[in-house]
Amino acid sequence: MNNIRSSSVFSPFDGEKKSGNITEIFKNKKVLITYLTAGDPSLDKTENYILAMAENGADLIEIGIPFSDPVAEGKTIQDAMTRALSKKIDLDDIFNAVVNVRKKSNVPLVFMTYLNPLFSYGYEKFFKKCADTGIKGVIVPDMPFEEQDEIKAFTDKFGIVIITLIAPTSKERINTLARQAEGFVYLVSSLGVTGVRSRITTNIGNIVSEIKKLTDTPVAVGFGISTAEQAKEMAKDADGVIIGSAVVKIIAEYKENAATKLAEYVSEIKKIIQN
Amino acid sequence: MSELKGKFGIHGGQYIPETLMNAVNELEMAYNLLKNDGQFNKELAFLLNEYAGRPSELYYAENVTKKLGGAKIYLKREDLNHTGSHKINNVLGQVLLAKKMGKKRIIAETGAGQHGVATATAATLLGMECEIFMGEEDTERQALNVFRMQLLGAKVNSVKSGTKTLKDAVSEAMREWSRRVDDTFYVLGSVMGPHPYPQIVRDFQSVISKEIKEQLMEKESVLPSTVIACVGGGSNSIGAFYNFIGDKEVELIGCEAAGKGIDTFETAATIAKGRLGIFHGMKSYFCQTENGQIAPVYSISAGLDYPGIGPEHAYLHDIKRAQYVPVTDDEAVGAFEFLSRTEGIIPAIESAHAVHYAMKIAPEMKKDAIIVVCISGRGDKDVAMIAKYKGVNINE
Numbered sequence: 001m002n003n004i005r006s007s008s009v010f011s012p013f014d015g016e017k018k019s020g021n022i023t024e025i026f027k028n029k030k031v032l033i034t035y036l037t038a039g040d041p042s043l044d045k046t047e048n049y050i051l052a053m054a055e056n057g058a059d060l061i062e063i064g065i066p067f068s069d070p071v072a073e074g075k076t077i078q079d080a081m082t083r084a085l086s087k088k089i090d091l092d093d094i095f096n097a098v099v100n101v102r103k104k105s106n107v108p109l110v111f112m113t114y115l116n117p118l119f120s121y122g123y124e125k126f127f128k129k130c131a132d133t134g135i136k137g138v139i140v141p142d143m144p145f146e147e148q149d150e151i152k153a154f155t156d157k158f159g160i161v162i163i164t165l166i167a168p169t170s171k172e173r174i175n176t177l178a179r180q181a182e183g184f185v186y187l188v189s190s191l192g193v194t195g196v197r198s199r200i201t202t203n204i205g206n207i208v209s210e211i212k213k214l215t216d217t218p219v220a221v222g223f224g225i226s227t228a229e230q231a232k233e234m235a236k237d238a239d240g241v242i243i244g245s246a247v248v249k250i251i252a253e254y255k256e257n258a259a260t261k262l263a264e265y266v267s268e269i270k271k272i273i274q275n
Numbered sequence: 276m277s278e279l280k281g282k283f284g285i286h287g288g289q290y291i292p293e294t295l296m297n298a299v300n301e302l303e304m305a306y307n308l309l310k311n312d313g314q315f316n317k318e319l320a321f322l323l324n325e326y327a328g329r330p331s332e333l334y335y336a337e338n339v340t341k342k343l344g345g346a347k348i349y350l351k352r353e354d355l356n357h358t359g360s361h362k363i364n365n366v367l368g369q370v371l372l373a374k375k376m377g378k379k380r381i382i383a384e385t386g387a388g389q390h391g392v393a394t395a396t397a398a399t400l401l402g403m404e405c406e407i408f409m410g411e412e413d414t415e416r417q418a419l420n421v422f423r424m425q426l427l428g429a430k431v432n433s434v435k436s437g438t439k440t441l442k443d444a445v446s447e448a449m450r451e452w453s454r455r456v457d458d459t460f461y462v463l464g465s466v467m468g469p470h471p472y473p474q475i476v477r478d479f480q481s482v483i484s485k486e487i488k489e490q491l492m493e494k495e496s497v498l499p500s501t502v503i504a505c506v507g508g509g510s511n512s513i514g515a516f517y518n519f520i521g522d523k524e525v526e527l528i529g530c531e532a533a534g535k536g537i538d539t540f541e542t543a544a545t546i547a548k549g550r551l552g553i554f555h556g557m558k559s560y561f562c563q564t565e566n567g568q569i570a571p572v573y574s575i576s577a578g579l580d581y582p583g584i585g586p587e588h589a590y591l592h593d594i595k596r597a598q599y600v601p602v603t604d605d606e607a608v609g610a611f612e613f614l615s616r617t618e619g620i621i622p623a624i625e626s627a628h629a630v631h632y633a634m635k636i637a638p639e640m641k642k643d644a645i646i647v648v649c650i651s652g653r654g655d656k657d658v659a660m661i662a663k664y665k666g667v668n669i670n671e
Binding site (some may be wrong): 066067069071072074075078085090115116117118119120121141142143144145147148150166167168169170171173177189191192193203248 | 281288289290291292293295296297298306437441442449450453454455456550551552553554555556561563565566568569586598669
């Protein structure tokens with residue numbers, strides 16, 4: 001029933017070259033990936049918070065491009081995107097912020113984005129700018145594997161990695177998804193949308209070992225992780241953890257003055273996942 | 276052939292989160308298995324005929340015809356269906372499908388409340404749990420339908436995100452589906468969303484054009500000159516068009532909600548004002564900002580107040596097989612009153628958009644030409660709002 005195409009269209013050489021930078025950060029350590037929404041509360045602060053998190057142990061940072069109707073997000077990230085959009089920022093402004101960050105830090109950066117803002121901007125122009133500003137990859141929640149042809153020609157041309165999402169409902173699809181994964185696999189911990197959860201009930205260990213049988217690409221777990229204990233638990237099985245809504249909550253609470261809180265939070269999580 | 280799966284020209288596709296991919300694949304497999312299954316079709320036909328009251332009448336509107344003085348006007352009376360609109364055609368099909376798939380719980384979005392009422396009805400009939408998502412603004416302008424759904428045993432969730440209208444109700448239903456994908460079936464109400472929904476909904480609604488063709492053949496021994504229907508997502512219109520797509524001589528016209536006019540921002544006319552984009556699981560035309568943010572749209576009609584259009588309509592527009600025209604609030608309200616006074620039929624404000632366009636073109640057409648207008652629903656739900664629009668106080 002799955003008419004997933006064979007992965008023969010992907011050149012392994014290109015894959016290795018592209019993935020290099022992202023995959024490298026997983027060497028000999030448990031990785032911490034954090035998320036924030038560009039422009040919440042302002043683009044200046046986004047730059048500032050990326051640097052604060054990078055300096056305190058975030059190994060890779062996911063920058064969310066705000067979208068009016070983010071169907072895979074829970075309330076926390078929806079609200080952050082609404083706040084960002086009220087600032088009237090556009091993609092060119094976000095690329096400028098990335099350029100500013102690049103002047104001060106080499107922390108690997110990826111975009112989390114819905115397709116329509118990119119489609120509207122133009123894929124060629126978007127991915128060229130990603131390459132020019134040092135964005136390594138994209139996470140696109142409304143683009144499953146079957147629709148990757150939408151952007152694949154451009155990500156290949158400009159050496160940008162498409163991060164593969166695997167969900168608890170992926171089941172036999174894992175076989176195809178894991179084999180073609182580049183950079184890292186984003187393992188969705190729970191059903192539903194993004195947001196802090198008090199309990200994660202999926203058996204992450206089982207899915208991680210299933211993925212590991214199929215690929216050497218590292219696996220990071222995200223969705224619902226907020227506390228140090230949850231992060232530690234997830235990092236036992238996976239190569240890294242992804243924290244989004246918990247970071248966005250801190251920014252929502254402390255607004256322009258979140259840098260210290262973010263630094264404390266990130267270094268606490270980073271410390272605990274290493275042990 | 277996955278590249279071609281669910282595509283209508285360049286439109287359609289499955290732009291949804293990975294969490295939902297197996298669910299849509301499972302749905303597609305179940306549908307393909309059951310759509311040609313004798314027992315399934317027998318049960319569905321029973322429900323449509325004995326419960327929903329099909330076939331619906333194709334009524335010759337003599338008063339309207341005389342008053343307009345041109346083409347003969349026939350009305351396809353989907354307003355006479357049980358629950359008061361065409362929505363029941365699709366809902367009975369999907370809820371029966373859900374039951375056969377072993378699902379326990381039904382969720383659905385609704386704009387005007389017609390799809391929500393139909394879904395709550397079918398869920399009750401077939402013994403399933405039911406939750407409806409409806410934009411907060413729509414729960415206010417269609418309060419009567421909220422209570423109807425509750426009477427039918429459904430839980431109604433008022434959606435407070437975004438613009439608090441139909442698009443947000445769809446987003447919230449999708450989010451809920453991804454939370455409880457195992458036992459929950461999402462009954463999508465229009466020919467939109469990810470494949471296979473545009474196809475499933477179209478198939479279940481195509482009974483409208485199948486009947487129009489047979490009934491008009493019987494009454495007039497000809498095909499209609501023109502078929503007119505309103506378009507939001509486009510389910511009653513695709514239903515009214517589908518069996519005529521191959522009959523090139525039949526003109527197909529979809530009426531979009533222009534709101535306060537297509538030269539204002541308060542409009543929902545997607546073909547007139549939208550651009551190609553990707554949203555709610557499909558590639559199609561959407562009202563959007565220059566930065567690709569989905570635009571807030573407006574129409575007096577909650578059922579047409581949606582920033583996109585189904586992918587098959589987008590395709591019919593591209594190949595010029597169907598024509599899409601904008602109709603304003605004022606024009607729709609005028610047609611609402613005209614049909615009520617002339618023929619004694621109060622149409623849904625959605626359907627009144629189609630009635631307006633028939634009023635506009637009929638006088639210019641020959642007397643032997645035949646226009647079929649799809650009256651997709653009845654107007655009881657709109658009476659209070661029309662009174663308010665006209666500044667009449669009907670507080671009881």
